[in-house]
Amino acid sequence: MKQHTLSKKQKGPLGPLWLRCVLFAAAGFCMGLAVTGAMQWISTGTLPGVAEWALDYPGHLLMTALLWAAPVWVLGSLTGRLWLAALPAGALGLILALVDYFKNAINGTPLELADFGLAKQAGNVAGLAGDLTPPEDFYPAAAGLLLCVLLLLLTRRLTALEGTARGRCCLCSLTLAGILLTGTGTRAVGSWLGVDFYTRMDPAENHSLHGLTLSLWRDAFPQPKTPPEGYDEDFMRDVLERIDQLTEARQEPEARPNILFILSESFYDLTRLPVLQYEGDPLENFHALEAESVSGTFHSHYLGYGTGYLEIPMLYGLNALDLPPGTNICFQDEAVYERFDALAEQFTKSGDYTAEMLHAYDNTLYNRTVTYPLLGFNNLYFSDDIQQMDIERADGAYGGFYMRDGYFFQGMLERMKAVNESGKRAFLFGITMENHQPFEPQKFNYECQIPLVAPDFTPAQRDIIRVMLEGITRADQALGELVTALRESEEPTIVVFFGDHRPNLFMPGGDTVYTLLGLCPENDTLNWTEEEINDLYSTDYLIWANDPELLGDLAGSRRDSSITALGPQLLELTGRPVSRYWALLEKVGEVCLTQTDLYFVDGEGKASFSREEADLSPEALELLELRDAVVYDAVYGKRYITEEMNLPPGT
Structure with a gap:
């Protein structure tokens, strides 16, 4: 014991x-x-x-x-x-x-x-x-x-x-x-x-x-967003009055074209990269169409990632900087997405358009099944739905790891036809996947239609670059097929085509193609210059129409655009009646293309690390402050003028 x-x-x-x-x-x-x-x-x-x-x-x-x-x-x-x-x-x-x-x-x-x-x-x-x-x-x-x-x-x-x-x-x-x-x-x-x-x-x-x-x-534990100085109802009424002074109401346009808004995964003009050479033009169709289109540099918010985070700013006008740090823009309270009428609703509210979203993958990512109906889309079609459309294509539905862009575009044409037959015009927002990462050498069965010349790279590195080259080539060829089909169509149609971001293209050993080409010092953006950020956080876009009159005298013109400027640019081009909110965003797009935690790009495409560092005119600063006040009032404040922001200017 x-x-x-x-x-x-x-x-x-x-x-x-x-x-x-x-x-x-x-x-x-x-x-x-x-x-x-x-x-x-x-x-x-x-x-x-x-x-x-x-x-x-x-x-x-x-x-x-x-x-x-x-x-x-x-x-x-x-x-x-x-x-x-x-x-x-x-x-x-x-x-x-x-x-x-x-x-x-x-x-x-x-x-x-x-x-x-x-x-x-x-x-x-x-x-x-x-x-x-x-x-x-x-x-x-x-x-x-x-x-x-x-x-x-x-x-x-x-x-x-x-x-x-x-x-x-x-x-x-x-x-x-x-x-x-x-x-x-x-x-x-x-x-x-x-x-x-x-x-x-x-x-x-x-x-x-x-x-x-x-x-x-x-x-x-973010600091609450600071309200505008003097924020109250009288202050916001003054903001509303000033917005009406700077914008104007529009008459209903006679032209009512179909709109095919296409987010092309990781598409950009890779011929602008130094050192690399190609025995052919991988963007043959895109380059040819530029002469008939409005085109230029497209400023994104991301590199290699974040497609879903780009869709909300494009379709709704808010970006991550408008929300508290750590807030996922795709998973807000549902009421937030209904404060303003979205881009699609600038077309559908007249009653003569039907808005639909098509995605070449499944419905599991970025909360799209919740957000898109709130943003005014009547129907959503994902990969399985598109494959139920009885599309006949000799090379099948899939290319590489994902649905072929060509197959996907045929699905968009099928939906456009169905909407038109119902007596309405189509506003279709399509998201492709064929060029999505991973960029593994076997992705396209080691096929590369255009030979690559890259003597300074190892065989393993060239294999990965070829995957990027083949993916962008296929995206360009699908664009060519789409345009050919639309040229033969009697339905007036505008195509808005852009790359959401560049591919990451990581190499064996951890470098990217961009570090190896000397375009940035390292993968981490911390030590990048504003010029390096602006370069690598950009892709290319074009707006093309099968009826030249839809573009007026703008065909062949060059203009920088961005995630938050392309929607207002389309509204300006089509002359759609717009709400005060989108009329304000049109004005803001003239002085600011991109504004994020990482960098700021003015209306001419010049980059700075922040708005404070940019050389902005008093008029530009006023527009940005008006936007700040409207967003604060709608997202954080009492919503004194939010309803009025969804009405035409002067109403």
């Missing part, structure tokens, strides 16, 4: 209670430091990089460690086993770091809180990205965390808490976690440690400065 009692004492807590409480707190905080270090190791790729960040930003290090220590303390006190609490914390940290690495590998931008809106579709997103391999540093970082957990297991008697002490520790831990879960508490602790939780930053800068954990945490 005596021996049994002695054995139980040997397995129980070791040392006085005060010492075990101190060691419990210290061990939990050290585990927080370990998770922080492991994540930074995966992110920076080197241990010296972790040390440099820690020395430059000790407050950021301590705040991050505290954020990870808090759940370790809570779970440790609840379970009575600190080592057991460290396991999920370490695993979660590794998973987040790995997802961040993969997102950087896909498009050169870090993980943001907004990306968690796609969490339920993570499997589909990963499948679209292709093979994703963890970095070499992932495994030693994971081993380091396992070693820390093992040390906590071996020293568990020194941190063991029982009875009242354990309950008090649990209460203290929950209190601390509760403080950190509130914006006020987070900002108070952050202020003490010198962490800015107020200033909005570009995601790459936020990630580099604060690390992954803290950058995500900052997104969760």
